[in-house]
Amino acid sequence: MKLLAIVHTMHLGNTMQIAEAMAEVAPLTIAELEDADKYNLSQYDAVGFGGGINAGCHDSKLLKYVEKLNTVPAYSFVFSTSATGKSRKYNAKLIKLLEQKGSKVLGSFGCKGLCKFFIFAIGGGINKGRPNIDDFDAAQSFIEDVMKSVEREKHSN
Numbered sequence: 001m002k003l004l005a006i007v008h009t010m011h012l013g014n015t016m017q018i019a020e021a022m023a024e025v026a027p028l029t030i031a032e033l034e035d036a037d038k039y040n041l042s043q044y045d046a047v048g049f050g051g052g053i054n055a056g057c058h059d060s061k062l063l064k065y066v067e068k069l070n071t072v073p074a075y076s077f078v079f080s081t082s083a084t085g086k087s088r089k090y091n092a093k094l095i096k097l098l099e100q101k102g103s104k105v106l107g108s109f110g111c112k113g114l115c116k117f118f119i120f121a122i123g124g125g126i127n128k129g130r131p132n133i134d135d136f137d138a139a140q141s142f143i144e145d146v147m148k149s150v151e152r153e154k155h156s157n
């Protein structure tokens with residue numbers, strides 16, 4: 001099993017911490033978005049796309065990168081961190097984009113992350129200490145589920 005996570009952590013490194021927690025329990029290579037062109041996505045069983053939420057969805061740099069991909073990975077997963085942790089809502093745009101381009105999205109994950117944007121910087125930010133150990137545990141369970149889904153997909157084809 002070979003997994004890749006392309007991460008665009010735009011604010012404080014919160015989403016990168018989530019990717020790193022996943023990599024502790026999964027054969028997951030982490031690529032920063034800036035370096036993503038160095039990787040051949042078709043060589044991985046599934047590719048994850050993760051980043052901090054900016055104005056209600058993943059940051060435009062990550063969305064544009066996916067939009068411009070000539071070939072999307074057959075299997076993908078999406079993750080994010082945000083001030084509210086509302087990943088169902090926030091991950092939807094990226095999931096739709098991947099699906100429209102023909103990738104099967106095997107899972108979606110999100111949790112709260114420290115936010116020091118604008119007025120939230122007062123007093124050191126909101127969601128101090130997030131992501132925390134519970135978030136890392138949840139991220140690790142998530143990536144284990146993604147791996148199970150990959151195995152199921154392989155055996156059903």
Ligand SMILES: Cc1cc2nc3c(=O)[nH]c(=O)nc-3n(C[C@H](O)[C@H](O)[C@H](O)COP(=O)(O)O)c2cc1C
Pocket residue numbers: 008009010011012013014015016051052053054055056057081082083084085086112113114115116117
């Ligand atoms: C410019 C900007 C816009 C943001 N917009 C939202 C938002 O719409 N909803 C939300 O819940 N959090 C929002 N946040 C908070 C970040 O998504 C949150 O801090 C996230 O954990 C950052 O992840 P990162 O450090 O990996 O980039 C915003 C933060 C910044 C800096």
